[in-house]
Structure formats: structure tokens, C-alpha cells
Amino acid sequence: MNAPDTGPTTRDRILNAAERLFAQRGYYGVTIRQITREAGVDVALASYYFGPKADLFRAVLERRAEELHGAILASIDAVEKRAGDRPPGVESLIRAFAQPSIDRLVRGGEGWRDYIHMMAGLYSSQQSEFLVAMNDMYTPAMRRVMELIRLSIPTASERSVTLSFYMLLTAVISIYSETVGLERLSNGTIHPTDFDAILDHLAPFFAAGFHRMASV
Amino acid sequence: MNAPDTGPTTRDRILNAAERLFAQRGYYGVTIRQITREAGVDVALASYYFGPKADLFRAVLERRAEELHGAILASIDAVEKRAGDRPPGVESLIRAFAQPSIDRLVRGGEGWRDYIHMMAGLYSSQQSEFLVAMNDMYTPAMRRVMELIRLSIPTASERSVTLSFYMLLTAVISIYSETVGLERLSNGTIHPTDFDAILDHLAPFFAAGFHRMASV
DNA sequence: GCATTTACTCAACGATCGTGTAAATATTTT
DNA sequence: AAAATATTTACACGATCGTTGAGTAAATGC
Numbered sequence: 001m002n003a004p005d006t007g008p009t010t011r012d013r014i015l016n017a018a019e020r021l022f023a024q025r026g027y028y029g030v031t032i033r034q035i036t037r038e039a040g041v042d043v044a045l046a047s048y049y050f051g052p053k054a055d056l057f058r059a060v061l062e063r064r065a066e067e068l069h070g071a072i073l074a075s076i077d078a079v080e081k082r083a084g085d086r087p088p089g090v091e092s093l094i095r096a097f098a099q100p101s102i103d104r105l106v107r108g109g110e111g112w113r114d115y116i117h118m119m120a121g122l123y124s125s126q127q128s129e130f131l132v133a134m135n136d137m138y139t140p141a142m143r144r145v146m147e148l149i150r151l152s153i154p155t156a157s158e159r160s161v162t163l164s165f166y167m168l169l170t171a172v173i174s175i176y177s178e179t180v181g182l183e184r185l186s187n188g189t190i191h192p193t194d195f196d197a198i199l200d201h202l203a204p205f206f207a208a209g210f211h212r213m214a215s216v
Numbered sequence: 217m218n219a220p221d222t223g224p225t226t227r228d229r230i231l232n233a234a235e236r237l238f239a240q241r242g243y244y245g246v247t248i249r250q251i252t253r254e255a256g257v258d259v260a261l262a263s264y265y266f267g268p269k270a271d272l273f274r275a276v277l278e279r280r281a282e283e284l285h286g287a288i289l290a291s292i293d294a295v296e297k298r299a300g301d302r303p304p305g306v307e308s309l310i311r312a313f314a315q316p317s318i319d320r321l322v323r324g325g326e327g328w329r330d331y332i333h334m335m336a337g338l339y340s341s342q343q344s345e346f347l348v349a350m351n352d353m354y355t356p357a358m359r360r361v362m363e364l365i366r367l368s369i370p371t372a373s374e375r376s377v378t379l380s381f382y383m384l385l386t387a388v389i390s391i392y393s394e395t396v397g398l399e400r401l402s403n404g405t406i407h408p409t410d411f412d413a414i415l416d417h418l419a420p421f422f423a424a425g426f427h428r429m430a431s432v
Numbered sequence: 433g434c435a436t437t438t439a440c441t442c443a444a445c446g447a448t449c450g451t452g453t454a455a456a457t458a459t460t461t462t
Numbered sequence: 463a464a465a466a467t468a469t470t471t472a473c474a475c476g477a478t479c480g481t482t483g484a485g486t487a488a489a490t491g492c
Contacts, residue, residue, distance in 0.1 A: 010469080024342055029244035032450060042471060047451060117342065124340030124389075126240055126333070128396050135400055142401065162402045163417045169397070170390035171383040173340075180344050181385070184351055185358065186378045201379045201429065208428030209421040216417070226439080248480060258441060263481055 011049050013039040016111060019060050023117035027057055027127060057130060061122075064115045065137040071100035072141040080148065087151035091207035095199065097145050098172050102195045105176060120177035124170075142169070153214045160216045168206045175202070227265050229255040232327060235276050239333035243273055243343060274349060277338075280331045281353040287316040288357040296364065303367035307423035311415065313361050314388050318411045321392060336393035340386075358385070369430045376432045384422045391418070 008016065017039035021030040032053055036043045050056040079088045079096040088096075104112040122130055146165050150156060174181075178192040190198075224232065233255035237246040248269055252259045266272035295304045295312040304312075320328035338346055362381050366372060372380075390397075394408040406414075 026242060026244060026341065028242060031448080033448075044451080044453090044472085045470070048469080053450070121340060121342060123397065124337060124393055124395065125242065126337060126393070126395070131396060132400070135397060139400075159402070159406065160417065162406060163398075163414065164421055166398045166401055167387040167390075167418060167421065169401075171386045174383075174386035174390070177340055177342070179340065179342070180348060181339065181351060182379075182382050184348070184355075185382055185385075186375070190375065190378060198379065201376065201432070202383060205380055205383065205425040205429055208424045212424030213417065213421055247478080249478075259480090260442085260482080261440070264440075267481095269480070 010039075010041055010045060013041060014046055014049060014056070015060055015063055016114075018056055019063075019111060019114040019118060022057065022060060023114040023121065026121055026125065027130070032056075054129075058133060060115070060118065061130065061134055062137070064112070065134075068100060068104065068115075069138055069141055071104075072097060072138070073144065075100050076141065076144055076148070087148055089207070090149055090152055090210045091203045093145055093148055093152070094168065094203045094206055097141070098199055098202070101172075101176060102199060106193075106195055116176050117178070120173050123173045149210060153210060156210070156214045157216060160213045161210070164206075164210050164213055167209070171202065171206070226255075226257055226261060229257060230262055230265060230272070231276055231279055232330075234272055235279075235327060235330040235334060238273065238276060239330040239337065242337055242341065243346070248272075270345075273346060276331070276334065277346065277350055278353070280328070281350075284316060284320065284331075285354055285357055287320075288313060288354070289360065291316050292357065292360055292364070303364055305423070306365055306368050306426045307419045309361055309364055309368070310384065310419045310422055313357070314415055314418070317388075317392060318415060322409075322411055332392050333394070336389045339389045365426060369426060372426070372430045373432060376429045377426070380422075380426050380429055383425070387418065387422070 007013075014035060018030070018035045021035055021038060024030075032046045033043055035056075036046050046053075046056060050059050075096040076093070079092050082088070083092070101116055105116045119134060122134055125131065142165070146161050149165070150158065150161050153161070175192070175195070175198055180192070182190055182192045182198075223229075230251060234246070234251045237251055237254060240246075248262045249259050251272075252262050262269075262272060266275050291312040292309070295308050298304070299308070317332055321332045335350060338350055341347065358381070362377050365381070366374065366377050369377070391408070391411070391414055396408070398406055398408045
């Protein structure tokens with residue numbers, strides 16, 4: 001068994017091509033025909049496997065969601081365990097939240113990079129149908145981080161932690177998208193792909209913000 | 217002179233419609249025919265006034281850039297003057313940077329709201345041609361804020377201030393886009409349109425971050 | 433008044449879109 | 463091996479896309 005197979009399934013070839021193109025140009029910027037052309041399969045196969053275009057988009061979103069979300073939860077659990085019976089520090093929680101995505105972005109291969117770019121592009125779009133779907137996939141992990149931050153800074157109100165976390169979230173996601181913004185802002189001295197260095201800055205930076213708003 | 221005219225110019229009607237639609241669905245999500253239909257004018261007039269679609273998009277971007285950028289610079293100058301000969305505080309610089317956009321977003325009418333939504337959507341997109349163009353329009357103001365922050369926190373390295381400012385920038389822009397993210401994160405208790413309240417949180421939050429990274 | 437420029441309409445171009453359908457081929461199940 | 467199912471191909475559909483060019487009406491310059 002396990003004959004030398006010819007690579008990914010047709011279904012997966014379509015998903016891979018869709019992932020890459022949606023990441024580059026967004027939902028409306030990509031046509032079914034471009035996707036199937038890139039995948040090297042007949043146009044009709046997209047409808048055959050996924051139905052309408054919106055369902056294909058959702059399928060791409062869902063394919064890797066469970067693994068990434070699970071990894072984030074596991075990462076948070078690990079930080080919790082390491083902290084013993086005290087609540088873990090805010091900075092380590094931020095790292096735990098962002099690290100799994102960065103790992104996959106940097107070391108997970110093309111597919112993961114495309115997936116994360118695609119999510120980052122989606123998050124700041126106005127297409128609330130998809131946005132809400134994606135948000136829901138990662139809600140438990142986000143809720144968990146906010147809970148633990150509240151335990152770590154008991155004097156901070158729920159509202160304050162939510163607002164602060166939202167700002168953290170938007171910054172993290174913008175970094176995932178690797179836009180040219182950072183490169184231009186720094187005159188080319190900081191590269192948007194230096195994720196590890198960026199996270200080393202981001203974590204204490206935002207942790208300070210959370211603590212500053214402890215009494216609000 | 218100045219006969220009772222029939223409202224905006226045809227040119228401006230097209231720009232207004234384009235602004236509104238691009239803000240909602242992005243560059244690829246909008247067709248010239250939708251724009252001209254919304255504007256109530258013939259399809260050919262889009263090409264007549266602006267040439268290809270990309271040039272129309274750029275025209276929308278440019279129309280309000282000078283005014284907003286000027287207002288941001290003026291806002292920074294005002295804070296500087298108020299501070300006398302000492303460098304202004306980081307928190308007031310953050311407010312000065314964000315306030316003009318928020319003013320127009322909340323109190324500038326539909327056109328300004330659409331324009332700012334459109335910019336926010338563009339910023340997190342991967343369409344670097346437009347993104348770079350927009351970035352350049354607002355570079356002087358961003359440079360100025362970073363300079364003044366460095367004067368306010370002389371021990372912070374240029375690299376540190378650039379990274380911190382980038383995170384501020386991404387958060388501010390995400391807030392401008394009024395996505396459903398914040399509303400869902402807070403279970404509906406925080407409304408994405410409460411810009412003044414959000415800015416009251418954001419300013420001290422990020423100021424603390426800047427100061428925390430003073431020695432890096 | 434006439435000529436030229438400007439503003440706009442109308443119709444059409446070739447290209448591409450998303451999505452079906454019917455037939456052909458490949459694979460699996462019986 | 464036969465039957466049933468799954469996959470793939472080829473093709474066509476009506477619709478819409480961005481853009482152009484020819485023609486009309488109004489404003490402007492002389």
C-alpha cells in the first residue's frame with residue numbers, strides 16, 4: 001500500500017491555490033477561474049467540490065483553523081502550567097497567544113503563510129460575514145487570554161482588559177500581514193519578516209499598557 | 217452668478233460614489249458600472265474623467281489627503297505650542313495624531329467617514345501599489361510624531377520608537393475601520409463607534425508602552 | 433456668427449465572470 | 463466481471479466586466 005502518489009488531492013490543490021490567491025488579493029480580487037487555473041484543474045471542479053465561491057472561501061478558512069486554534073490553547077495552557085498556582089504574567093500570555101501563529105508563519109511552509117496572510121487581510125476588511133465566521137473560530141482562545149490577564153491584574157475592569165486586548169489583537173494581526181508599512185516607516189531598517197524580534201518588542205510594550213490601565 | 221446649482225459636479229458625484237463603495241467592498245469588490253450607477257451618471261463618464269479604474273481609486277485617495285494631513289500637522293503643532301519649550305508628552309502626541317481623523321470620522325459627514333473607512337481597509341490589504349501611495353501622503357505627519365516622541369523620551373532608540381509607533385498606527389487604523397471585532401469581543405458592551413471613549417483608553421495605554429521601552 | 437473646446441450619451445467591443453449540464457473516464461463496491 | 467459511484471472533461475449559458483469611439487448638445491473663445 002501507499003503507492004507513490006502524485007502529490008495533493010485535487011480538492012487540496014484547489015484549496016492551496018485558493019489560499020494563495022485569496023491571501024494576495026482578497027475575496028473579490030480572485031476568480032474561480034484563476035484559482036482552478038493555478039491549481040491546474042478544470043474550472044468546473046471548484047463548483048463540484050465546494051459549490052459557490054463563498055463556500056470555497058469558507059472551506060479555506062476552516063481547513064487550518066482547528067489546528068492553529070488548538071495550538072494557541074495549548075500554548076496558553078503551557079504558560080499556565082509553568083506559572084504554577086499563581087496566574088501567569090501578562091507578557092508571557094501575550095507571547096503564548098502570538099507565538100503559534102508566528103511559528104507557522106515563519107516555519108510552517110507556504111501554505112501556512114498564505115493562510116495567515118489571508119486571515120490578516122480578512123480581519124481588517126468590511127466583509128462581516130466571513131469576518132464573524134473567522135472570529136468565532138478563535139474566540140475561545142481570545143476569551144481565555146483575557147480571563148487570565150484579569151486574574152493577573154485583578155484591579156483592571158473587564159472593559160479595560162477588553163479594550164486593551166483588542167488593541168493588542170489588531171497590532172498582532174497587522175504584523176502577521178507583513179505589509180510594507182513597517183518597512184517604509186523605518187526606512188528599510190526593520191524588516192516585516194523579523195517576527196521574532198518584533199514579538200520581543202511587542203510583548204513588553206503591550207504588557208506595560210495593560211498594567212498602566214490596571215485601575216480603570 | 218452662482219445660480220442655484222444642482223448639487224455636486226458630475227466629477228464629484230463619481231468620486232463620492234466610488235468613495236462609498238470602495239470603503240464597503242475594497243478595490244476589487246467594486247465595478248465601474250456600480251459606481252456610475254450609484255452616482256446616477258453614464259458608465260463612460262468614469263473613464264472620461266479619470267481614465268482606468270486604478271486612477272479613479274487614486275483620485276479618491278488623493279481628494280481628501282491634503283486636508284486631513286494638514287489638519288494632523290496643525291494638531292501636532294498646537295500640542296507643541298501648548299507645551300512651551302519642553303517637548304510635549306507622549307499621550308498628548310498620540311491624541312494629537314489621532315484626533316483629526318476621529319473628528320472627521322464622527323462629525324465630518326458621510327464623505328469623510330467613507331474616506332477613512334476606505335483608507336483603513338486599504339492599509340491592511342496586500343495591494344502595495346495603493347498602499348505605498350497612501351503611506352507617502354501621510355509620512356510627514358508620522359515622521360513628526362516619531363521625532364517628538366524621541367525628544368520626549370530621549371533614552372529610547374530610534375528603532376524602538378519606530379516599532380512602538382507602528383503598533384500604535386495599526387491599532388488606530390483598525391479602530392477607524394469600525395469592524396465588528398471589538399463589538400463581538402466585548403459581547404456587545406463596547407460599541408466600535410465610541411471613538412472618544414476608545415481614544416481615552418488608547419492614549420494612556422500606548423503612552424505607557426512607549427515609556428516602558430525607553431531603555432531599548 | 434462661427435469655430436473650437438468641453439460635457440455627456442449611446443452602443444458596442446472582446447474578454448471574462450460564476451455556474452450549470454451532459455458525457456466520458458476512473459475508481460470502488462458488489 | 464458487472465454494477466455503482468466518484469471524478470473529470472468539454473462546452474455552453476447569460477451576465478457582467480472595463481474601455482473605446484462615434485455622435486450630440488452646451489459652453490467658450492474669437
